Structure formats: structure tokens, C-alpha cells
Amino acid sequence: MNESPKKPVRRRPDWRAPFLDAIRVSGNVKLATNAAGIDRSTPYRRAGRDPAFAEAWTAAEQDAIDTLEGEARRRALNGSDGLLMFLLRAHRPERYRDSIDVRLDVRREAERIAAKLGMSAEEVLEIAERRAREMEHR
Numbered sequence: 001m002n003e004s005p006k007k008p009v010r011r012r013p014d015w016r017a018p019f020l021d022a023i024r025v026s027g028n029v030k031l032a033t034n035a036a037g038i039d040r041s042t043p044y045r046r047a048g049r050d051p052a053f054a055e056a057w058t059a060a061e062q063d064a065i066d067t068l069e070g071e072a073r074r075r076a077l078n079g080s081d082g083l084l085m086f087l088l089r090a091h092r093p094e095r096y097r098d099s100i101d102v103r104l105d106v107r108r109e110a111e112r113i114a115a116k117l118g119m120s121a122e123e124v125l126e127i128a129e130r131r132a133r134e135m136e137h138r
Contacts, residue, residue: 016053019043020060027064 015036022032033040047054069087076083088096110121110128117124 013037015042016046016056020056023057023060024063025067027061027068 015038019032019036019038022035023029026032029043030040033043036043043053043057047057072083073087076087085096106125107121110124113119114121114124
């Protein structure tokens, strides 16, 4: 029997470190896949089957966001009122966000609807609860 010699299997260079380094710097998947020399879908497939890689990717993205936030803070403190307000709203929303207080008194609204329809408030509330349950199961 004449067997042909097997060709050595060429392993592709490990793209994970260059990809993660590029994500850490750019925060952009397309730029990172280009830097790693891989298709855009490759890291998503790897993350789906490799929790350690998925975690490393998340950490690298968080590093990119921290860098971006640091730059935004620097610019805010050097004269960007818009960035200053954005950061204050992000970090202290209870104090700096634009707020609209929207309250609905369900019972009072049920009574108002019931009066229009000639029903009791209990009937209106029962119908509303039934519809809410139906919507949950869709």
C-alpha cells in the first residue's frame, strides 16, 4: 500500500491578543478585526463558545470606555460645558438629569374610564389585568 505523506497542518497565528489589544485602544470591532487579520464574524463566533474570550473582550471594551471617559473628563474640565453636563448627568443623574415626573393614579384613571363606558372601576381594572397577562404570553 502506498500512502502519501500527510501535509503538516498549518495553524493560523493566534489572532486573539492583537484583536483584544486593538479593541482596548479603539473600542471598534471592525478596526480590531482588521488589525488581527480576521473576518468580522470570527470574534463573535469565538465569544459564543469560549467564555474566557468573551470575558476578555468585555474587559478590553471596558478599558476602551474608561480611556474615552478620561478624555471626556479632561476636555470637560478644559472648557467643554456640554461634556461637563453630560458627565455630571451620567454620574449624578438624581441631581443633574432633566426630569419629568409622570405619575398615574391607576384607580382614578380606571374610575374615569369606567364612568365613560358605564362600567365599574373593578371591571375596567379586571379587563386591563387580563390584557396585560395576554400581552406577556405573546
